[in-house]
Amino acid sequence: MIDESDLAEVWVRLSRSHDSSFTTAAFVLAALLISIAVIKVYEQLQCYESAHKALAAQNISRAPSGNPFAADAPWKREDLHRVGQNDCEKLGGIFYFRILWFNCVQISDPWLLHEVLAVAGRRPDLIDKPRGFPLPVYDCFDRGTSYPPQPCLISAKSADPWHKVVRRGVSPAFSPENIRNSFDAILEIAERLGDRLLEHGPDQGIDIDGALQCESFDVIGRIGFNHDFRATEDLSGPGAANCRTIKEGCAIGVNDMRNPVRPLLRSVPFLPEAWTHRRKVARVQRQLLGMLHSLAREVCSRGARDLAQDASIGNHLMHLHRQARAPLPFTRMWSELSIFFMAGMETTAHAITWALYLISQHPEVESRILEELDGAGLLMSAQRPSPRKLARDDVACPQQLPYLKAALKEAQRMYSVAPLVVRKALQDVRIRQYTIPRGTAMILHLFAMHNTSANFERHAEFLPERWLEADAETARPIPGTSSTGKAADQKVKRFLPFLSGSRSCIGMSLAQLNYTTAVASLLSRFSFRLAEDMGGPTGVRAKEVYFVTIQPKEKLNMHVQSRGPAPQQEELHEASKGEPLTPQLWGRSLSL
Numbered sequence: 001m002i003d004e005s006d007l008a009e010v011w012v013r014l015s016r017s018h019d020s021s022f023t024t025a026a027f028v029l030a031a032l033l034i035s036i037a038v039i040k041v042y043e044q045l046q047c048y049e050s051a052h053k054a055l056a057a058q059n060i061s062r063a064p065s066g067n068p069f070a071a072d073a074p075w076k077r078e079d080l081h082r083v084g085q086n087d088c089e090k091l092g093g094i095f096y097f098r099i100l101w102f103n104c105v106q107i108s109d110p111w112l113l114h115e116v117l118a119v120a121g122r123r124p125d126l127i128d129k130p131r132g133f134p135l136p137v138y139d140c141f142d143r144g145t146s147y148p149p150q151p152c153l154i155s156a157k158s159a160d161p162w163h164k165v166v167r168r169g170v171s172p173a174f175s176p177e178n179i180r181n182s183f184d185a186i187l188e189i190a191e192r193l194g195d196r197l198l199e200h201g202p203d204q205g206i207d208i209d210g211a212l213q214c215e216s217f218d219v220i221g222r223i224g225f226n227h228d229f230r231a232t233e234d235l236s237g238p239g240a241a242n243c244r245t246i247k248e249g250c251a252i253g254v255n256d257m258r259n260p261v262r263p264l265l266r267s268v269p270f271l272p273e274a275w276t277h278r279r280k281v282a283r284v285q286r287q288l289l290g291m292l293h294s295l296a297r298e299v300c301s302r303g304a305r306d307l308a309q310d311a312s313i314g315n316h317l318m319h320l321h322r323q324a325r326a327p328l329p330f331t332r333m334w335s336e337l338s339i340f341f342m343a344g345m346e347t348t349a350h351a352i353t354w355a356l357y358l359i360s361q362h363p364e365v366e367s368r369i370l371e372e373l374d375g376a377g378l379l380m381s382a383q384r385p386s387p388r389k390l391a392r393d394d395v396a397c398p399q400q401l402p403y404l405k406a407a408l409k410e411a412q413r414m415y416s417v418a419p420l421v422v423r424k425a426l427q428d429v430r431i432r433q434y435t436i437p438r439g440t441a442m443i444l445h446l447f448a449m450h451n452t453s454a455n456f457e458r459h460a461e462f463l464p465e466r467w468l469e470a471d472a473e474t475a476r477p478i479p480g481t482s483s484t485g486k487a488a489d490q491k492v493k494r495f496l497p498f499l500s501g502s503r504s505c506i507g508m509s510l511a512q513l514n515y516t517t518a519v520a521s522l523l524s525r526f527s528f529r530l531a532e533d534m535g536g537p538t539g540v541r542a543k544e545v546y547f548v549t550i551q552p553k554e555k556l557n558m559h560v561q562s563r564g565p566a567p568q569q570e571e572l573h574e575a576s577k578g579e580p581l582t583p584q585l586w587g588r589s590l591s592l
């Protein structure tokens with residue numbers, strides 16, 4: 001007979017044996033997973049190691065990496081663009097460096113750079129934009145453009161099925177002819193900004209970079225989406241606050257991009273610093289996504305209109321959204337709409353800021369520009385208080401205002417606001433005489449290409465005249481570069497502020513028209529002088545930062561003096577009673 005106590009003992013034994021076999025199975029599984037992970041990491045490290053050896057074997061110079069954990073590690077430095085430029089001057093148009101085990105090749109030789117872009121265009125399976133670990137460079141855009149985060153034109157891989165559809169779909173909105181038709185609206189916005197500067201008066205410095213962000217924000221809203229945010233109507237009003245939200249949203253993305261540990265830290269629940277940071281980020285993201293969501297809704301509510309009547313970006317997106325066979329999902333459309341503000345607002349504004357700054361620092365250039373504007377009847381003066389209005393042809397026609405346009409190109413060379421772009425070798429890939437090993441990051445350093453002695457004579461000088469020469473944009477075959485001197489090599493460009501190829505800047509014609517219109521309109525009405533609190537050119541240089549774009553850290557204060565007769569008090573706009581655009585209003589986003 002088996003009694004109850006025997007049964008209990010059997011049960012305990014059975015459950016124990018079950019426990020131990022379960023524990024053993026779990027242990028074996030964990031050990032297996034850990035071994036697989038260790039093998040994978042080892043394989044990856046081996047991969048990086050053999051890539052490193054392959055680069056060294058091709059006599060590609062290596063730049064010192066510094067301590068990647070140090071606060072001043074080269075890749076964390078605010079003047080990262082200048083670090084790359086200096087290394088390029090010392091090591092040439094191609095060299096590599098390592099961040100821990102990871103290999104990055106920096107390319108600024110025009111022929112190599114051209115070849116990388118050509119291969120990436122033909123074979124995105126060989127070279128493409130990097131996404132995810134260990135190079136989450138472009139992913140950061142996704143979080144600021146829609147919710148749930150979606151890729152968009154700038155962040156998507158070329159192989160992303162929507163990328164080609166959207167790029168092709170919205171390209172007609174950016175055709176030079178279509179953009180030229182928007183000239184009147186752009187001029188109106190530039191003049192509106194001029195009116196605010198006039199109200200502000202010359203005595204107090206104004207953050208001209210912040211003011212210009214309002215201008216380019218209004219231009220993108222109006223030309224791209226038929227929406228007037230009116231940021232330039234009141235530089236401390238609700239429109240300017242919206243513009244500020246875009247800037248802060250970009251700052252979150254850029255901070256995460258420059259330090260990928262940040263998003264991880266934000267997710268740790270009990271870190272007090274992470275908590276405040278998370279709250280700040282959440283607040284900005286809510287505002288940003290809310291604002292862009294309501295714009296996307298507004299565009300949708302208008303429906304898909306005739307493209308001949310409405311050639312805006314928004315209407316082109318609506319057509320994709322409504323397409324019968326493969327409609328663009330709303331979240332993706334929202335993300336695509338947002339990226340035009342993120343990619344276009346700060347770039348254009350900083351480009352105009354640097355141009356006004358450089359011109360103000362070179363009186364001989366400024367007086368030639370003024371002569372040209374005067375000769376064209378565009379310059380305001382005490383004798384000519386109402387000059388001729390800037391016309392579309394003054395801006396769009398290369399024969400008109402040639403010196404001003406040369407000065408603008410020279411400013412773009414010296415301050416290439418989008419200084420570097422990143423690509424990744426997805427396989428071993430041949431770039432002229434070099435093989436770039438699989439997994440290697442390629443930094444295409446446009447700023448270094450534009451600012452080193454191998455590509456430009458007297459590269460450190462602001463010389464607009466260089467652009468008046470024939471073929472000024474074409475690279476010169478100089479010894480030490482990778483030019484073979486063959487006929488095909490003669491066509492390669494040494495000036496690519498908007499990149500070239502299949503992933504070049506889609507907004508180039510809008511940016512160029514706005515850049516020229518704003519500078520011509522503002523210079524014909526005002527003179528700009530650097531404010532004393534900027535510490536002269538040395539102070540400006542010390543506070544210049546790489547934050548995906550090259551920008552003045554926090555502010556660039558200038559005194560803006562009207563060229564015409566002093567305005568009467570009653571002529572000033574009501575809005576001038578509001579708070580002027582001060583550095584306090586604009587200077588915080590970098591610390592987010």
Ligand code: HEM
Nearest residue numbers: 153154340343344347348351418421498503505506507511
């Ligand atoms: C001076 C002003 C500008 C400069 C210097 C500039 C420069 C660039 C550069 C270098 C790229 C390539 C980025 C990369 O591959 O990492 C790019 C891409 C892009 N830009 Fe611009 N940009 C400017 C203005 C604009 C404007 C006004 C817009 C739109 C309103 C815009 C929209 C875009 C978009 C959507 C892309 C991604 C295109 C793609 O990958 O297919 N940009 N820009």
